[in-house]
Amino acid sequence: MMHLFADVLDEQLHDVNGNKAGRIDGIVLELRDDKPPRLAYVEVSPITLLARFSQRLAHWFARFDRRLGPGRGAPFRIPWNRLTREDPAFKMDLDVEGTPINAFEDWLRERIVDHIPGS
Amino acid sequence: MKKVLQLALGIVTSVGGFLEIGSITTAAQAGAGFGYQLVWSILLGTICIAFLVEMSGRCAAVSKHTIPDAMRERFGARFYAIPLIVMLGVSLLVLAAELGGVGAALHLATGISIPVWAVPVLLLAWALLWYTSFSVIENGVSLLGLVTVAFAVGAVKLHPDYAAVAHGVLPTLPHEKASNYWFVAVSVLGASISPYLYYFYSSGAIEEKWDESYVGMNRAIAAMGMGFGGFLSIAVLVLAAIIFHPGNIEVKHYQQLPMLLTPAFGRPGFWLVVASLGIACLGATLEISLSLAYLVAQGFGWEWGEDLSPSDDARFSLTYTLLLVAASLFALLGVDPLKLTEISMALTAASLPVGVFPFLILMNDREYLHEHVNGWLSNGVVLLVSLIAAVLAIVSIPLELIGGGG
Numbered sequence A: 001m002m003h004l005f006a007d008v009l010d011e012q013l014h015d016v017n018g019n020k021a022g023r024i025d026g027i028v029l030e031l032r033d034d035k036p037p038r039l040a041y042v043e044v045s046p047i048t049l050l051a052r053f054s055q056r057l058a059h060w061f062a063r064f065d066r067r068l069g070p071g072r073g074a075p076f077r078i079p080w081n082r083l084t085r086e087d088p089a090f091k092m093d094l095d096v097e098g099t100p101i102n103a104f105e106d107w108l109r110e111r112i113v114d115h116i117p118g119s
Numbered sequence B: 001m002k003k004v005l006q007l008a009l010g011i012v013t014s015v016g017g018f019l020e021i022g023s024i025t026t027a028a029q030a031g032a033g034f035g036y037q038l039v040w041s042i043l044l045g046t047i048c049i050a051f052l053v054e055m056s057g058r059c060a061a062v063s064k065h066t067i068p069d070a071m072r073e074r075f076g077a078r079f080y081a082i083p084l085i086v087m088l089g090v091s092l093l094v095l096a097a098e099l100g101g102v103g104a105a106l107h108l109a110t111g112i113s114i115p116v117w118a119v120p121v122l123l124l125a126w127a128l129l130w131y132t133s134f135s136v137i138e139n140g141v142s143l144l145g146l147v148t149v150a151f152a153v154g155a156v157k158l159h160p161d162y163a164a165v166a167h168g169v170l171p172t173l174p175h176e177k178a179s180n181y182w183f184v185a186v187s188v189l190g191a192s193i194s195p196y197l198y199y200f201y202s203s204g205a206i207e208e209k210w211d212e213s214y215v216g217m218n219r220a221i222a223a224m225g226m227g228f229g230g231f232l233s234i235a236v237l238v239l240a241a242i243i244f245h246p247g248n249i250e251v252k253h254y255q256q257l258p259m260l261l262t263p264a265f266g267r268p269g270f271w272l273v274v275a276s277l278g279i280a281c282l283g284a285t286l287e288i289s290l291s292l293a294y295l296v297a298q299g300f301g302w303e304w305g306e307d308l309s310p311s312d313d314a315r316f317s318l319t320y321t322l323l324l325v326a327a328s329l330f331a332l333l334g335v336d337p338l339k340l341t342e343i344s345m346a347l348t349a350a351s352l353p354v355g356v357f358p359f360l361i362l363m364n365d366r367e368y369l370h371e372h373v374n375g376w377l378s379n380g381v382v383l384l385v386s387l388i389a390a391v392l393a394i395v396s397i398p399l400e401l402i403g404g405g406g
Helices: A004-008 A046-051 A055-066 A100-111 B002-018 B021-034 B041-062 B067-110 B113-131 B135-158 B162-167 B178-192 B195-207 B213-243 B254-260 B268-301 B314-332 B337-363 B365-372 B376-403
Strands: A013-016 A020-025 A025-033 A035-045 A075-078 A081-085 A088-092
Touching: A004 B041, A004 B113, A013 A046, A025 A046, A025 B178, A035 B113, A035 B268, A046 A055, A046 B314, A055 A088, A081 B113, A100 B021, B002 B135, B021 B041, B021 B067, B021 B113, B021 B162, B021 B178, B021 B213, B021 B254, B021 B268, B021 B314, B041 B067, B041 B135, B041 B195, B041 B213, B041 B337, B041 B365, B067 B254, B067 B268, B067 B314, B067 B337, B113 B135, B135 B195, B135 B213, B178 B195, B178 B213, B178 B337, B178 B376, B195 B268, B195 B337, B213 B254, B254 B268, B337 B365
Parallel strands: A013 A088
Antiparallel strands: A013 A020, A025 A035, A035 A075, A081 A088
16 A cells, blocks of 8 residues: 555655666656546656746746756656665666766766866 | 674764854853853753754765655645745854864964954855865864863862852852843753754764664764763853953853853963864864755755765755855954854854744654654654743844843
């Protein structure tokens, strides 16, 4: 038994290597005919997070994010069946480096931090 | 044996890290304005911060969560935004005051004005954060901060009236300057109960991989470290009460601070105050920068840690860099660090419930703390003192602004 709001939303996410991979910013349920709704995906994305405060802010950010490359401008979704609970966080069976979750981190590292001696 | 060493080091670093521009100037203003009458405010603030530090260490050791981590998880992103924004706003002012404090110490030492020092101080603080590890910052700077013990030695050398000091332990109503009395009391509380101290402490406990076996040691470090730190603040108040109060001299400029130790030590006293102010404020600068970066990074679930290289936690490193740059602007623009300290300490007191109340709820949640949840004493003391501080702040800040301190 799991409470979606208390036990899933806003929880820390780790990747397959144990690196931090953001927090679960949103939950996506699949509505099915004649069957109860099913937890399909979790979302890790500033767009989802901002939408919890203001749809307008989220739209604005998504428009900006779309310009950064193909596949951007929409929340990053992880299928629920790729997540396992490993206290005190959730673990996904993906490498965060291959996802948009770390896009800003990677950009900062490559463009700025790695150019500072001794970093 | 390893734990005994850790205990000793923990206490020493807590003592060394306690005094900073807030506690030094507010204690000096309290002693100068009201003699020993405001000793109670330091005592109350110290008891409250000792409880909060103990709670944050226990939270980390038992639940493996830092405070921001648990807050976002337990209360959700929408709620977490409130303490995040309030803490960032208020602590940025405190950070600016600390950077100003380092600049003030350098001004006293060299005669070169604070705005000239703004950029070198910024670079020094940034380089220490960027290139060194958590233990270097926590242990190194705090060990150097033990120079602040000179205040206690100085106070003893001036033979204070110990009975009068003891009398100040009990809160009394002011005989004169009522609005200023409460404003100074609030500033002292704000300076003692600095949220960055316990945010920093909980992240440190996670960085050092504490587990439940550390609960007892954590209690000893919090009680003794904060206790000795509060004792040093009282020493500053006692010195100011002896030196400034009889002549009705108010502490309005940081240039007056060296007078705290020159009667006891002569010319070396001047350098002891300069060193104390400079080192203590630099230490606080590093701790506040890290605390705020922890608050942001842990809230968003980013990679964080002072023991990682900046390349491994680029967003975390960028956060403290931007905060340092923003806070340095105050010194660069020539904002008086003492004025900034007065305002930021009072605002810290006013905003205490925003961070403290949700933290108390967490500390009573068995899902996180299991059998180590708060007892009635921790809950009662922290709730009562932070409420008193906030109410006094909300009442006294407008009175102080209208009355101009009269």
